[in-house]
Amino acid sequence: MEIRSKFWLEIDDEPVFGRGRRFLLEAIDAHGSINQAAKEINISYKKAWSYIKTMEERLGIMLVERHVGGRNGGGALLTDHARDFLRKYKLMEEGLMEIADERFRQIFSP
Amino acid sequence: MEIRSKFWLEIDDEPVFGRGRRFLLEAIDAHGSINQAAKEINISYKKAWSYIKTMEERLGIMLVERHVGGRNGGGALLTDHARDFLRKYKLMEEGLMEIADERFRQIFSP
Numbered sequence: 001m002e003i004r005s006k007f008w009l010e011i012d013d014e015p016v017f018g019r020g021r022r023f024l025l026e027a028i029d030a031h032g033s034i035n036q037a038a039k040e041i042n043i044s045y046k047k048a049w050s051y052i053k054t055m056e057e058r059l060g061i062m063l064v065e066r067h068v069g070g071r072n073g074g075g076a077l078l079t080d081h082a083r084d085f086l087r088k089y090k091l092m093e094e095g096l097m098e099i100a101d102e103r104f105r106q107i108f109s110p
Numbered sequence: 111m112e113i114r115s116k117f118w119l120e121i122d123d124e125p126v127f128g129r130g131r132r133f134l135l136e137a138i139d140a141h142g143s144i145n146q147a148a149k150e151i152n153i154s155y156k157k158a159w160s161y162i163k164t165m166e167e168r169l170g171i172m173l174v175e176r177h178v179g180g181r182n183g184g185g186a187l188l189t190d191h192a193r194d195f196l197r198k199y200k201l202m203e204e205g206l207m208e209i210a211d212e213r214f215r216q217i218f219s220p
Contacts, residue, residue: 001169003124003202006116007210016111059111092113092217096210100117103209107202 003104007093016058017089025078025086026053028064032075061085113214117203123205126168127199134161138174142185171195171212 008018029036032055038048052064063082068074078086118128131153135145144209162174171190178184189198 001119001121004118004120004125005206008114009111009113009214010114015114088217092213096115096206096213099209099213100206103202103206104119107198 001108005097005100007096009089011058014058017055018086019093021051022053022086022089022093024048025063025082028076029078029083029086032077033068034064034076037076059085062099111218113211114179115207117206119199121168124168127165127195129203131161131165132196132203133174133197134158135192137158138186139193139196140189144174144176144186147186169195 006019007015024037024043028034031037031040034048034052035045038045043049043051048072053063056063061081062079063085064076065079066074066076116129119126133148133151134153138144138151141147141150144158144162145155148155148174155176166173171191172189173195174186175189176184176186
């Protein structure tokens, strides 16, 4: 038997950030492109863009900078605010998963 | 901004116990009746019974004892194993929710 856990952040009882949004930002960071990031996590560009805009509005911070032109027709970069937020979120999420495992073993192991 | 969390237990990657099952067992304990417990959590008796049987099979412990007859036409009681399991689960779940709150504040508060 194992414990599973899921964490997300809410503002005024509305979800604002969780694992799906984390993967989206990480994919943008990895590919330097919203389009490729959207493909990687199997959503449309339009959906990815609306997720980003909604997060930015609700969190009150800019997350993604788009730049146009250049050899690859432009791309997207995470802002420093986004990187900082992502770093904190991962730290929190990974720490909590470890703690959940520990606590489960402490309580349920004979 | 607040953290939300959800925990559940799995065996061989199949969910076996979580908050919904916790509420079902607690309602059986409170009402002494599977029928009333099912009503309280808005599921059919048949569904409640199938949840119980599945949990018992997967956890390998008896959870609910039905007794028949008597003034109220019988009822249902949690076994000591069920009470022990429920106690551990609540202890784990509540502890983890507190820890999640703490950790969120530590990491995200300025």
